[in-house]
Amino acid sequence: MKQFLQIALGILSAIGGFVDIGDLVFNTQAGATFGFQLLWVVVIGVVGIIVYSEMCGRVAAISKRPVFDLVRERVGFSAGLGTLVASEVVNLLTCAAEVGGVAIVLKLLSGLPYRALILLGVVGVVVISWVLPFEWLERLFGYLGLCLLVFAVAAVKLHPQWGQVAHGFVPGMPAHNHAVYLYFVVGLLGAALTPYEVYFYSSGAVEDGWGPKDLRINKITAVIGYGLGAFLSFSLMIVAAVLFLPRGIDPQFLGTPALGAADALGKIGLLLALVGILFAVGGAAIETSFSGAYNVAQFFGWQWGKRRKPSGAPRFALSWIVIFVLALGIVMTGYDPVKITEYSVIFSVVALPLTFLPILLVANDPTYMGRHTNSRLSNVLGIVYFVLILAIAVSAIPLMVITNGGQG
């Protein structure tokens, strides 16, 4: 039971990374456009994020240094500042989108006015983040986000052709629509390897007080947490492939995935899906605001951490509150929250390589890691995925423009 509670960090990080507002819609669009053909991409993405999360969790446990601490030290002040600016914009835009997502789900549940719910949603997450200790934030949003498992039940109930599902795990190229297919491949990989997941995971490891004795729990947390995130992505894609693709539905709204659960499982399925989405996007809002505060505090050497009282780390506490306030301002303009996440991709492109490279370098440095440096397998995977991250960084924006955001 204790170990089950301990893996909450991985579950929250993974849910925030794999099934936040943008991913819920994007995974569903992938299934509705290409059926099961993109399932293999999620496997590639999840292995990558497990490799790097395990690495940054190990670095945090051994050296007590979270990612942004290392970014500044390893890439220097100027490049570090560039990474900080890009990652702060990603965090802010994503936080705004998640806050909008919270309001949309509350609207789908209550029917109250959208703008009032945005305000209520922001006040709610700020109060919860202020009042609850870090481990209870992980547990509340991580475990209630698991209501999304209703999509796995829905996927089974919709009786997909399992042979075709299995075929989707084999990489391939469709006969036509190559650019759109590649756009989805790059988007799904980018979504799996979002920078804020590792900022949150490594800072969370320091918050949870991990040490050398926790290296095993780090591995378990990364594998189970992100494995669950990938499992939810598979489920969403399968539901969309069976239900939306034959009908020609192009999911553009946060409520559309929930429609899949309603069709397969009735009202209970619908309500579980909406509650799961509410806690997944709410958790992602907290994850992104905290990541933003962690980054800026670690970069400038301020006191940081949710474990400290706000008076002990005042600039850190102020930072995550300011991020929520700015997010509120962005989403109050009425811009579609799902579209906001698409623009955060632009800034992820810069933040991705400069976030993952320092992790790889430090995880190999015995000065920091002693005898806990990377194994040969970790290094091979780390290098292969770093090349993949560079490829994502180079191709994401051109593909977004060429395919008109996946519309073809």
Place this chain on the structure above:
Amino acid sequence: MLARTLVLLGVAVVLLAGCGSQTLAQQSKSLKAVAAEGGLLAGDAARGSSTTVFTREHTGFLLKAAAASASSLAKQTSAEGRRLARVAARVRDDLQRLQQSGSNRDVQRQVQHDLDRIAKRL
């Protein structure tokens, strides 16, 4: 310098992504997607698989898309454009009926049949 490059890059991509107008084929595809989703939602509502609030609110999002489509297609002068404009107006009207249907399953069933038929023809 890097921050300025980022801002310029962001503005360029936003402009490039926003400057493409939809062709009639793309508009027809979007309209089909909205009609099909409306039909699925109406069917779920008629079977009691959806809540009244979810049906009303999610239909609201679809209705906005259909209304935008109808308004954009209303400017078309070609025969195909005018045909699509009529279809878009019908989808919009059906979604309005669904939004106001409350727990009236007969209306929801009628809307489902109509939207499903439209989606198949598009």
